[in-house]
Amino acid sequence: MSVFTPLERHELEAFLAPYGLGRLLEFQGIAAGTENSNFFVSLESGEYVLTLIERGPREDMGFFIALLDVLHEAGLPVPYAVRTTDGGALGELAGLPALLQPRLSGHHVALPNSHQCQAVGELLARLHLATRAEMIERPSDRGLDWMLAEGPLQALRLDDEARGLLKAALEEIAHLRPRLDHLPQANLHGDLFHDNVLFDGNFLSGVIDFYNACSGPMLYDLAIAANDWCSEPCGEFDPRRLNALLAGYAALRPFTALEAELWPAMLRIACVRFWLSRLIAAEAFAGQDVLIKDPEEYRRLLQARQPGTPIPGLPFAL
Incomplete structure (x- = not known):
């Protein structure tokens, strides 16, 4: 427990x-x-x-x-x-x-459908719109600087293939850093996984666990959600669920051209963040009676998000 x-x-x-x-x-x-x-x-x-x-x-x-x-x-x-x-x-x-x-009502869904993914997209847009005008500043303690510092240390524990995958992703983050800082910002949930959302049927009844919340690019929050809510076990996206999530979000907050351009890279950045944090947790809590999420899940997701692989783009980009 x-x-x-x-x-x-x-x-x-x-x-x-x-x-x-x-x-x-x-x-x-x-x-x-x-x-x-x-x-x-x-x-x-x-x-x-x-x-x-x-x-x-x-x-x-x-x-x-x-x-x-x-x-x-x-x-x-x-x-x-x-x-x-x-x-x-x-x-x-x-x-x-x-x-x-x-205590909020509802329950977690293990296998979300497209209606639930659309509701998550709408919820995330509402959260961003509620905070964008008067954002409360709090940089993430597991943001880009943390990834660039922690990534090389964790790479030492990986096999050659995984080390190369992580190294390429870290190089991309460093290269894109100046442009990422110009994305539209708001307050973020920062951890909008399916076990942090409650549903009553297809009705979204609650969102919990804001202890990774921060200020930052809204696109990053959406990428975290997309990777969790819309991925198959192999790592590839389910297009129906992903399109529903993005459409639900865009109906309330249209995307910018810069967001559309950086979307594939942001999906990879979100993978790096949770791959690293899970590697750290797996080492810190090894042998203890603590829930440890599988780091390999985010290695597979990052591999499936590599440049050149088809990824549905953002709808209605301006």
Whole structure:
């Protein structure tokens, strides 16, 4: 189970008392986490999710709270910090920053259909439009500089073929860096995988886990989602799902010519980011009872996104 910091009932009850939400009925750890400790918490007033922030500086928590408040006020189906009776949004539990948020309805989909992919595209466009005019600055701690620094270190662990694949991708990132900085920007979810979205049938009922959120190119957020939501196990795209995702997004925010040009490269950059982070996690948590996602998945995706392979372009580019 991916609960890095277990809790005792008495310490959780003491933490929850200032919220005035009633008696603690039950709680349980959530096994799906890969970076933070999460718990389902049942109180007399309703269902909640408690997150202990295991990774990242504490000073960034104000950013996450402010961003989720903005998105909640814009009508997006996101969690937000429940306040204590004296207005506090961020607490401390077991020596870690702790957030209590409403539990959203719905469930994850393992095999999304084109209707669900379209809904994800629409949601992502709404998120970007809600923050583009007044973006809250927070560079990603796993952005381009991190990739260029961490990539050569991780390459030492790879076989010759994989090392060559990663090296070529890092060279492309370094070459394109000045142009990437000129892409349209907003606040990003940064981790919009299918296990961070909730559905009730084809209705998108919730988006969770904003702890990789940052400011940056909107195209990068879309590339992360496309690689996860629209790929076959072999790494190639399912054209129907990809076209649905892109059409749902473009219907609300049309793409620019620069975005259309850099789209194939951005898909590769998104692959590099998660290949590297999964390699690091696989080494750090080897032999532990922690959910570790397969790094090889993103090696296959990067291989399938190489220059010269057919990739559907962005629709309605201006």
